[in-house]
Amino acid sequence: MSLGGDDGYGGDYDGHDTGRPRGAASGDHLTRTRLPEGDGDPYGPPRRGAGRAAKPSRNLITVVGVVVLLLAAIAFVNRGGGKDDDSDGGGSNGTSSESRPTAPSGERPVEGKNSVTGIASGFPKTEQGAQSAAANYAVALGSDGMFKSARREAIVNTLYAPDVATTRLKELDKAFSNNRILANAGLDSDGNAPDGMTFVSRANPVGTKMVKFKNGEARVAVWHSLLFGLAGEGSKTPVAESWYTDTFDLKWAKGDWKIVQRAQKSGPAPVGRDQTASSAEDMANAVEGFGGFTYAR
Numbered sequence: 001m002s003l004g005g006d007d008g009y010g011g012d013y014d015g016h017d018t019g020r021p022r023g024a025a026s027g028d029h030l031t032r033t034r035l036p037e038g039d040g041d042p043y044g045p046p047r048r049g050a051g052r053a054a055k056p057s058r059n060l061i062t063v064v065g066v067v068v069l070l071l072a073a074i075a076f077v078n079r080g081g082g083k084d085d086d087s088d089g090g091g092s093n094g095t096s097s098e099s100r101p102t103a104p105s106g107e108r109p110v111e112g113k114n115s116v117t118g119i120a121s122g123f124p125k126t127e128q129g130a131q132s133a134a135a136n137y138a139v140a141l142g143s144d145g146m147f148k149s150a151r152r153e154a155i156v157n158t159l160y161a162p163d164v165a166t167t168r169l170k171e172l173d174k175a176f177s178n179n180r181i182l183a184n185a186g187l188d189s190d191g192n193a194p195d196g197m198t199f200v201s202r203a204n205p206v207g208t209k210m211v212k213f214k215n216g217e218a219r220v221a222v223w224h225s226l227l228f229g230l231a232g233e234g235s236k237t238p239v240a241e242s243w244y245t246d247t248f249d250l251k252w253a254k255g256d257w258k259i260v261q262r263a264q265k266s267g268p269a270p271v272g273r274d275q276t277a278s279s280a281e282d283m284a285n286a287v288e289g290f291g292g293f294t295y296a297r
Contacts, residue, residue, distance in 0.1 A: 110136075110294065117145075117158045120294045123257050125216070131208040131297035133257040134220035134248045139292060141246075141262070142203030142226055147182060147191035149173070161251055161258035186230045186237045197232035198284040200239045205295050216252035221245055223268070231284035239283050243269040 110120045110132065120136045123129040137159050145151035156169045175181060179189050185201075186193065193199040203224045211219040222245065229239035245268070249261040278286070 113294075114158050117151075117154050119155070119158055121158075121256055125252055125257075127210050127213050127218070128297035130213065130218035130250055130257050131210060131220050132295060133250065134218075134222050134246075135205040135208050135224075135295035135297070137248060137259060138205055138222040138224055138246045139203045139295065142201060142224070144191075144199050144201040146172075147176070147185065147187060147199070147201065149176070149191070152176075159259050161253050161260050164260055184237075185228075186235070193230060194232070197230045197235060198287060200227050200229055200231055200283070200287050202227045202287070202292070208297055211247070218250045218257070219247065220250060221247045227287075231287060232280050235280060238277075238280065239287075241272075243267055 110122050113119060114121045117140070119140050120132075123133040140155050140159060143155075145155055152172060153169060156172065157165050160168050176191075182189060182191060185199065186197070187199060188194075203226050205222055205224040207223050209221045209223075211221055213219075224244060224246065226242050226244060227239055228242065229235065229237045231239050243266065245265050247263045247265075248259055250257045251260050252258075
């Protein structure tokens with residue numbers, strides 16, 4: 001028998017299950033009559049006193065506890081950016097949870113930039129540092145600056161390893177010298193757009209993937225879209241979007257990642273939406289008004 005009145009009688013009992021109050025003689029016969037309370041079932045279990053708070057359900061407590069733990073786990077995962085978590089730059093094969101292609105690390109990619117080209121420089125000697133470098137190098141090599149001789153020379157000498165930069169620059173200069181590339185882009189021999197036109201060549205990285213990383217060498221794939229063409233009334237080469245994957249072989253040289261070799265292939269390309277193309281004026285204003293980014297892994 002429980003103490004404290006949970007049986008509905010509220011009497012003072014002697015602790016033995018005798019069914020009589022303390023001090024009552026064993027021969028006394030006591031009769032108790034329970035009256036129904038309100039509209040409840042008079043034959044049902046007794047109702048608790050109005051002044052006694054109901055005990056919380058164990059199931060409710062369990063559910064609340066699970067929700068609290070789930071929220072705490074989500075907050076921990078989203079915190080990101082911890083140096084202790086990513087200090088080693090991820091696993092050597094690029095398949096660790098810290099280096100998944102779709103999971104940004106939250107680390108600051110770089111502290112400085114090249115004073116001549118403005119390209120980010122000083123990437124860390126880690127997997128994510130190599131991936132950040134590759135993404136930014138894809139942007140520079142896909143920029144409109146590659147269509148002007150002086151600018152192209154500065155970009156190549158900045159991004160490529162010293163032992164291959166000269167050879168690569170000669171190859172590019174030769175490709176541009178016959179004006180076929182420039183003519184196809186609608187530019188003159190100096191890489192200038194016609195009057196009233198804006199030349200657009202802008203790469204937009206979507207993601208990076210570490211292919212190989214070992215002993216100061218890395219192979220990184222960069223998936224990106226490219227906006228290319230002339231924006232302006234009457235343009236014969238209007239700005240269009242295409243998709244490519246650039247694969248860079250990088251090596252650590254002079255305190256930064258440098259390109260040894262670059263290969264490019266088309267795609268993967270998504271299905272285009274049924275979306276009305278913007279006017280030439282809107283496209284030109286967008287290119288001139290929206291700046292680029294420093295990309296981070």
